[in-house]
Amino acid sequence: MAKAVSIPGIGRASAFLASGTMVSRILGFVKAILLAQTIGLTSIGDAFGTANQLPNTIFTIIAGGVLSAILVPQIVKAAMQLDRGQAYINKLITITLSVLTAATLVALACAPLLVRIYANFPEQKQALTVAFALWCIPQLFFYGLYSVVGEILNAHKLFGPFTWSPALNNVVAIAGLFIFIGAFGADPDGLRTAADFDPLMIAVLAGTATLGVAAQALVLFRYWGRLGLKFRLDFDWRGVGLAETGQLAGWTFGMIMLTFVAGIVQSQVANSVSGDGNASVAVMQNAWLIFMLPHSVLAVSLTTAYFTRMAEHAATKNLESLKQDVSAALRNVSMLIVLSAAVLLAVAFPFARVFTPSPGALGWVIIGYAVGLVPFCFLFVLQRTFYALGDTRTPFFFTLFQVVLFSLLATASLLLPENITTFGVALSQSIAGTAQAFLAFFLLRRRLHGLDVQQILNSMSIFSFSAIPAFIVGMVSVVLMGGLNIAGWGMGSTLAAIITMCVAGAATALTYFLFLWVLRARELSTVFGPARKIIRRIVRR
Numbered sequence: 001m002a003k004a005v006s007i008p009g010i011g012r013a014s015a016f017l018a019s020g021t022m023v024s025r026i027l028g029f030v031k032a033i034l035l036a037q038t039i040g041l042t043s044i045g046d047a048f049g050t051a052n053q054l055p056n057t058i059f060t061i062i063a064g065g066v067l068s069a070i071l072v073p074q075i076v077k078a079a080m081q082l083d084r085g086q087a088y089i090n091k092l093i094t095i096t097l098s099v100l101t102a103a104t105l106v107a108l109a110c111a112p113l114l115v116r117i118y119a120n121f122p123e124q125k126q127a128l129t130v131a132f133a134l135w136c137i138p139q140l141f142f143y144g145l146y147s148v149v150g151e152i153l154n155a156h157k158l159f160g161p162f163t164w165s166p167a168l169n170n171v172v173a174i175a176g177l178f179i180f181i182g183a184f185g186a187d188p189d190g191l192r193t194a195a196d197f198d199p200l201m202i203a204v205l206a207g208t209a210t211l212g213v214a215a216q217a218l219v220l221f222r223y224w225g226r227l228g229l230k231f232r233l234d235f236d237w238r239g240v241g242l243a244e245t246g247q248l249a250g251w252t253f254g255m256i257m258l259t260f261v262a263g264i265v266q267s268q269v270a271n272s273v274s275g276d277g278n279a280s281v282a283v284m285q286n287a288w289l290i291f292m293l294p295h296s297v298l299a300v301s302l303t304t305a306y307f308t309r310m311a312e313h314a315a316t317k318n319l320e321s322l323k324q325d326v327s328a329a330l331r332n333v334s335m336l337i338v339l340s341a342a343v344l345l346a347v348a349f350p351f352a353r354v355f356t357p358s359p360g361a362l363g364w365v366i367i368g369y370a371v372g373l374v375p376f377c378f379l380f381v382l383q384r385t386f387y388a389l390g391d392t393r394t395p396f397f398f399t400l401f402q403v404v405l406f407s408l409l410a411t412a413s414l415l416l417p418e419n420i421t422t423f424g425v426a427l428s429q430s431i432a433g434t435a436q437a438f439l440a441f442f443l444l445r446r447r448l449h450g451l452d453v454q455q456i457l458n459s460m461s462i463f464s465f466s467a468i469p470a471f472i473v474g475m476v477s478v479v480l481m482g483g484l485n486i487a488g489w490g491m492g493s494t495l496a497a498i499i500t501m502c503v504a505g506a507a508t509a510l511t512y513f514l515f516l517w518v519l520r521a522r523e524l525s526t527v528f529g530p531a532r533k534i535i536r537r538i539v540r541r
Contacts, residue, residue, distance in 0.1 A: 023164070024164070024166040024170060025296055027167055027174065029289070029290075029354075032286055032289055036188065036355050037188045038177050038180055038186055038205075040187055040190025040191075040192075040282075041282040041286065041355070041362075042190035042274075042280075042282070043190055043193070043194075044187070044193075044194070046119075046274045047132060048129075048132050048205065049281045050118050050129050050133075050281055051115065051129050051136050052136050052206070053267075054114055054115070054136060055107075058103065058107050058140050059147075089152055090233070092152075093152075093231060094235055096148045100141045100144040103141075104137065104141045107137045108137050108138075111130050119267065119268070121274070124195055128197055132202060132206045135206030138210050142214045142217040142218075143217070146216050154308065158223060161219070161220050161222075161223045168212070169212040169215060169216035172215050173209050176208020177205075188357075255400075258400055259403065265406070265410050266425055269414060270422050270425060272421075284426065286355055287369055290344070290369075291366065291369040291370060291373065293340075294377075295373070295376065295380070299333045299336075299377035299381070300380070306381075307384050307387075310322055310329075310384065322388070322448070323450070326385050326448075327452035327455060327456060330381050331456060331459045331460075333380075335459070335521065335524070337374050338466075338467050338512075339508070339509060340373060343504075344370040345371070346478055346504055347474065347504050348363045348366040349478075349484055349491070350500040350501045351501055353483075353490075353491050353497035354501075359486075359491070361419065361422065361423075364423040366426075368425075368430060369429065372431070372433045372434055375430075375436075376430075376437070378437045382437065386444065391447070394443055398436055398440045398443060401439055405432040405435060406428055409424075409432060412424070413428060462516065463516075463521070466511075466512050469515060470511040470512035471508065473508060474505065474507055474508035477504035483497070483504065
């Protein structure tokens with residue numbers, strides 16, 4: 001049986017990253033809840049949600065996958081040069097700023113067409129969505145700036161700023177929502193129509209959202225001096241490996257275009273039932289925010305700490321160490337994500353009640369996403385391993401498989417009653433993502449000529465077995481507190497729903513870790529070792 005891999009600093013780095021992500025996500029929830037109270041989760045919420053997702057989508061198409069998947073290994077290689085990657089970084093930032101500036105201007109000019117691709121609302125609502133988009137699209141430039149500067153910091157093992165700066169984004173956006181409520185009033189039931197919004201209301205709501213993204217990007221330059229690097233614009237883009245990056249980016253761009261197609265299918269299906277109180281884009285975005293909490297706080301934090309090390313092992317052709325990293329990352333991530341899935345499934349409806357007094361639709365969409373949480377995070381580790389190997393071709397093909405399957409299933413969701421269409425879309429995402437994760441694991445195992453399959457299976461069996469009684473305990477807690485009955489105490493108010501979530505979540509977690517301790521899951525020491533050392537130091541003092 002393979003031994004657990006203990007990587008010095010991984011636990012500490014992951015804990016630091018997770019703390020920053022947790023603060024940002026908590027603020028993100030506050031922002032999402034406040035936004036729901038400001039404009040509701042129905043008609044206007046769908047219009048703003050559609051517009052606000054455009055810069056994210058365009059950025060992902062242009063550079064998102066390239067920056068996150070390819071540049072860390074390339075920067076790690078460049079950092080081995082005598083100039084510590086100075087020339088590469090200057091050229092990289094110059095070309096990034098040039099491309100993003102041009103893309104932002106083009107996107108602004110094409111805003112009506114872009115909105116039409118994602119939605120086909122009535123005329124006034126469509127015009128309002130375009131107006132929101134004109135204020136939101138400049139986020140594209142700042143998302144790119146944040147990503148490229150942040151990845152440079154990460155590649156030099158300065159993880160903190162990249163993880164913590166989104167908290168500033170949320171603080172600015174929350175302040176903007178308070179300003180909007182103070183000036184124009186709240187509308188939690190979504191009673192305002194598109195005709196009720198004037199240019200000043202649009203500017204305050206969407207403009208402060210963009211201001212938050214700008215703050216998130218610009219604050220990273222405060223930490224630039226710590227790397228000992230000096231930036232200057234350099235338009236001579238030859239001689240430092242950008243051609244290699246471009247070759248790698250080709251397959252990644254194709255993969256992103258596939259994801260773009262899937263996003264259009266999802267948005268069109270969801271927007272087709274917008275109005276009449278049906279769950280649509282705004283509900284799906286809030287459900288996705290909840291779904292992404294454990295992924296961002298736990299999976300991304302752990303995997304980011306491993307990724308730079310994976311890239312180093314891949315660069316030196318040390319495949320045995322790379323295999324150990326993959327096994328350790330998969331097992332350590334899965335231990336926490338299996339628990340997260342059990343908690344989300346147990347508290348889905350109280351969690352939804354925090355956002356809206358009518359939590360039924362949102363609760364079911366959360367469940368639809370949550371059943372695919374474990375394979376989603378599993379896939380994240382596998383994708384990063386391929387990227388560390390400089391292989392972007394294989395992820396393209398297993399993403400193609402996922403997009404085709406998801407598009408078919410999501411389109412079939414139109415056959416469902418309108419009140420559960422979005423649940424069908426969320427469940428389609430989980431089914432397609434699970435199939436994609438299995439395919440990716442098989443392909444990576446073949447690429448590396450084997451993986452620690454037995455140990456991974458053993459650990460997953462322990463995690464899954466422990467999650468069953470934990471989920472039952474959590475569900476019983478929710479039922480006893482009236483968290484499944486709209487007239488029950490646990491659904492009576494936002495505070496009651498939060499208390500129900502906390503009690504049920506804690507009961508689920510305690511039961512889960514108790515079973516892991518009884519079954520002697522070795523991953524407990526890797527993940528919680530740093531916390532145990534801190535407690536010991538405090539006790540000794």
